[in-house]
Amino acid sequence: MAVTKASTEAKFALRRIVVAMDTSVHARAAAEAAVTLAVRFKAVLEGLFVEDVNLINLAEHPLSRLVNFPSGKGSSLDRRALERHIKSECARAQRTLELMATRLELRPAFRILRGRVESEIVTAASEADLLVVGLTGRGRLSRGRPGSVALAAVERAPRSVLVYRTGVSSSGTPLVCFDGSDSGIKALDAATSLQREISHDIRVVLVPTENVSIKALREEAETFLATRGLKATLVDCSPQTTQRLCQLAAISDTNGIVIGAENPMLRGEGLKQMLSDAACPILVVR
Numbered sequence: 066m067a068v069t070k071a072s073t074e075a076k077f078a079l080r081r082i083v084v085a086m087d088t089s090v091h092a093r094a095a096a097e098a099a100v101t102l103a104v105r106f107k108a109v110l111e112g113l114f115v116e117d118v119n120l121i122n123l124a125e126h127p128l129s130r131l132v133n134f135p136s137g138k139g140s141s142l143d144r145r146a147l148e149r150h151i152k153s154e155c156a157r158a159q160r161t162l163e164l165m166a167t168r169l170e171l172r173p174a175f176r177i178l179r180g181r182v183e184s185e186i187v188t189a190a191s192e193a194d195l196l197v198v199g200l201t202g203r204g205r206l207s208r209g210r211p212g213s214v215a216l217a218a219v220e221r222a223p224r225s226v227l228v229y230r231t232g233v234s235s236s237g238t239p240l241v242c243f244d245g246s247d248s249g250i251k252a253l254d255a256a257t258s259l260q261r262e263i264s265h266d267i268r269v270v271l272v273p274t275e276n277v278s279i280k281a282l283r284e285e286a287e288t289f290l291a292t293r294g295l296k297a298t299l300v301d302c303s304p305q306t307t308q309r310l311c312q313l314a315a316i317s318d319t320n321g322i323v324i325g326a327e328n329p330m331l332r333g334e335g336l337k338q339m340l341s342d343a344a345c346p347i348l349v350v351r
Contacts, residue, residue, distance in 0.1 A: 077225075077255040077350070079106035083193040085186050085214060086112045086158040086175075091199030093161060095149045095229040098346065099167045099197040102227075103173070108194070110173040112162040114187045116220075121147060183217035190222035191251040200230040200340065211340035219336060219349050225255070227321075228340060228347045237320035239348075242310060243300070245282050248325025248350070253286065255350045256323040257293045266298040268317055272305050272330070305330060307339035314345055321346040 086092055086101035096112070103110035107242045121144065159175045178185045190196035201212035218226045241256035243249045249272075252318050256267055267290055269272070271282045283299055290297045302309055314322050322339075324331065326349050331339070340347065 066128040077251070077258040079103075079108040079194045081109045081111070081193045081200060082106075082195045082197060083111050083113055083189050084162070084197040085199070085218070086114045086156050086162060087199075088157050088161070089199055089201065090231040091201050092158070093199075094117045094231040094233070095163050095197045095199040095227075095256065096165055098227065098229045100162070100169060100171060102195070102197075103166075104169045104171055110166065110171060111193070112159065112173055113186065113189050114158050114175070114177050115182045116148075116151050116155070116177065116179040119180050119182075120178050121151070121179075139300070149259070165274045169250060183214055183221075186214055186222045187217055188261040190218065190224050190226065193224060195225050196222050197227045197229060200228055207345075211337060215340060216337060219347075223351065225326075225348065225350045228349075230346065233320070233345050237318040238266065238324050239321055240268045240269055240270060240289060240310075240314045240317060240319040241323040242270050242272055242325070242328055242330070243282060243286055244274060244325075244328060245277040246325065246327060248327035249314060250289075250325075252323050252350045253289055254329075257290065257295060259321075259323070259348075260295065266296050268298045268300070268319060270300050270310060270313055272302045272328070274329075307331070308342055311339060311342040311344070319345060321348055323348045323350060325349075326351045 079102060082099050082103050086095050086096060093337045102108065155177055162173055162175065165172060186198070196218055198215050198218045200215055215228050219228060239256040239259055241252050243253050260267060262349055269286045271279055271286065273282060279301055286297055286299060300313060302313065310322065311329065322345060324347070
């Protein structure tokens, strides 16, 4: 399988980055990643905070209660008090992003919207080259499980999405999933663009299909990377599941998984499973 000249030219460019903000630890990690990428790619950065209209409307229901965790004590919901709380959360999120950006001499924009959180964030993604979201938002009790915003962003956003989580190191190299498709080429291109150290290998997980053999994938990946002055550490993904992909990431020195949005492994429950299992950031490339 030959690699065309067009496919070897870098196409992954970040001119505008949107990061979904709240006051959760994962959103803070996402903000740090977004700031770093904006500086590196000289991109415009915008923080986005969505005032949850569903939560605000719930406050008007006569039976709604606010339960304090972990005391378990409940109190009635008051719309005005809730809106003050949301405004306070928004201000905290904005200060967090601005402080991070100031240290790197970056001036981010900050937008406040009111609506359904998932829908507003997905819509905002259409205006950017990359949407960065935290794995979960505030109030999530299931550790490691993706929140509704992360799932909606990866499933529905028209552009690339980076799902970030707290407690991960920025060191290491990308682990990219390559199946020879156009989507796989885009993922390989993104991984090489994100590679920090030219002396390090790109780690490529080869995913053969009925039409493309391991040998053909190996040759294509090596040729593609050679045009960028990079070498590859190539690994066969068998069985071809997101669980296996996450296992390969866990045993390698990787700072994130890069995968094309059209990769067959993401179909069905594959996407949700990968977001749950991966102990590192995940970049889904479109």
